[in-house]
Amino acid sequence: MLTNTLRNAIGVFDSGVGGLSVLRAIRTALPHEHLVYVADSGHAPYGDQSEAYITQRTLNVGNWLAEQGVKGITIACNTATVVAAKALREQTHLPVVAIEPAIKPAVALTRSGVVGVLATRQTVQSAAVARLVELYGADKRILLQACPGWVEQVERADLYSAETEALLRQFITPLLEQGADTLVLGCTHYPFLRDTIARIAGEGVTLIDPAEAVARELARRLADAGRLSGLTEQGHVQFFTSSDMAHAQAVMSHLWDGPLTVQALPSSR
Numbered sequence: 001m002l003t004n005t006l007r008n009a010i011g012v013f014d015s016g017v018g019g020l021s022v023l024r025a026i027r028t029a030l031p032h033e034h035l036v037y038v039a040d041s042g043h044a045p046y047g048d049q050s051e052a053y054i055t056q057r058t059l060n061v062g063n064w065l066a067e068q069g070v071k072g073i074t075i076a077c078n079t080a081t082v083v084a085a086k087a088l089r090e091q092t093h094l095p096v097v098a099i100e101p102a103i104k105p106a107v108a109l110t111r112s113g114v115v116g117v118l119a120t121r122q123t124v125q126s127a128a129v130a131r132l133v134e135l136y137g138a139d140k141r142i143l144l145q146a147c148p149g150w151v152e153q154v155e156r157a158d159l160y161s162a163e164t165e166a167l168l169r170q171f172i173t174p175l176l177e178q179g180a181d182t183l184v185l186g187c188t189h190y191p192f193l194r195d196t197i198a199r200i201a202g203e204g205v206t207l208i209d210p211a212e213a214v215a216r217e218l219a220r221r222l223a224d225a226g227r228l229s230g231l232t233e234q235g236h237v238q239f240f241t242s243s244d245m246a247h248a249q250a251v252m253s254h255l256w257d258g259p260l261t262v263q264a265l266p267s268s269r
Helices: 002-008 020-029 049-069 079-090 103-109 127-137 151-153 162-178 190-201 211-224 245-256
Strands: 011-012 033-040 072-075 097-098 114-119 141-146 182-185 207-210 235-242 261-263
Touching: 011 020, 011 049, 011 190, 020 190, 020 211, 020 245, 033 049, 049 072, 049 079, 072 079, 072 114, 072 211, 079 097, 079 127, 097 211, 103 114, 103 127, 103 182, 103 207, 114 162, 114 207, 141 211, 151 162, 151 190, 162 190, 182 190, 190 207, 235 245
Parallel strands: 011 033, 011 072, 033 235, 072 097, 114 141, 114 182, 182 207, 235 261
Antiparallel strands: none
């Protein structure tokens, strides 16, 4: 039964396949932990949906993970974090580590005083991001840039085509023209576009991905709670999707850089 195979694993989920970038960082930081990843691609992208819809999807997936007996949950989705992390913590009573745009470290690194934040529409319009800007950006210029279409390109594993490059340039170039020398990858899908983003931005621009910081925080939280596995062998990873399994398996194997098996998230979720 799923309950047995997932019990005491760490649950990780995203609106789609983008959270694999966070899962990889967690796998590196906690190699002996069992992990379960849910790609809610059947409902992606979250960034174009209403807050009520995003909250419902976050609770559906998060509660399913809790029911399987996971010992902690990582929300590997900036949009779900800024909209629904609080609600998930209240419902599951589990340690929930969430990702949010890395505005604080970007402000510390910028030399020009201009930071660009690349994210989904819901993320850049959220009260949580407004709070981060107010807290850390008082003497800096923070440019919030919604990037429609980027998530969909990653969901198709279309990372390097001319169409993708043109779409990236459309939203990156205006930030560079305004003096941004630091770009925050404010959606977990975007690290898979990092090579092209870096080429467009040029050598003088720093890209910030908070995945490693999330993995460190997860490790700290589990250690403080005495919930690290204590195993010495490599932990296993299980993958689930709410979309077509064959398509998900092909895309996720490509992004994970190796073959993997994807299971169906129960239709009730």
